Amino acid sequence: MTSRRRRAPAAVLFDRGGTLVIDVPYNGDPALVRTLPGARKALERLRSVGVRTGVVTNQSGVALGLVEPEGVRAVNARVEDLLGHFDTWQVCPHAPQDGCRCRKPKAGLILAACRQLGLAPHDVVVIGDLGRDMCAARRAGARGILVPSPATLRREILEAPTVAGDLWSAVTLALGPDMTHLAYLTTAADDSPSMGSAA
Ligand SMILES: [Mg+2]
Ligand SMILES: [Zn+2]
Secondary structure (H helix, E strand, O other): OOOOOOOOOOEEEEOOEOOOEOOOOOOOOHHHOOEOOOHHHHHHHHHHOOOEEEEEEEOOOOOOOOOOHHHHHHHHHHHHHHHOOOOEEEEEOOOHHHOOOOOOOOOHHHHHHHHHHOOOHHHEEEEEOOHHHHHHHHHHOOEEEEOOOOOOOHHHHHHOOOEOOOHHHHHHHHHHHHHHHHHHHHHHHHHOOOOOOOO
């Protein structure tokens, strides 16, 4: 725990709209799902080094009657078709005025994901595009990394604990120096059949 180098996280939880896919408010149509650049590679990189992945998403459109729960499920299934399997999905279907414990910026979705994965929040990184994602991470005791989208306010960028320009950079920051090195060595080994011979 007192190591100078930060350990790689056991899991990375992602916001959905504006982080993994282009935000389409209250979307219940899988055909409208468009992944953001680099999302698939960033997720494959995490999975390749044994880091689990999850999604934590506010879907107030369900409570507001703007999207059916089946529509949300269909969109989430499409996200998995495009980006691969996530180890946990946590969806808040409540409206802001419902006062639930799960809607970001509250910590509930992140805590539920941690419970399902059997992890302590301090072993988890949350990547999202809004201040509410960073706030939820902080309240849960997880580490937050902001990847700004067109919806991100300047104030949210200034207040974020860590900011990355894209998902790949965010994952690099999440993994830290040790795991980045390990991933590099794995890639190098895959590329060179004769490890014994000097270059
Ligand atoms: Mg978002
Ligand atoms: Zn909720």
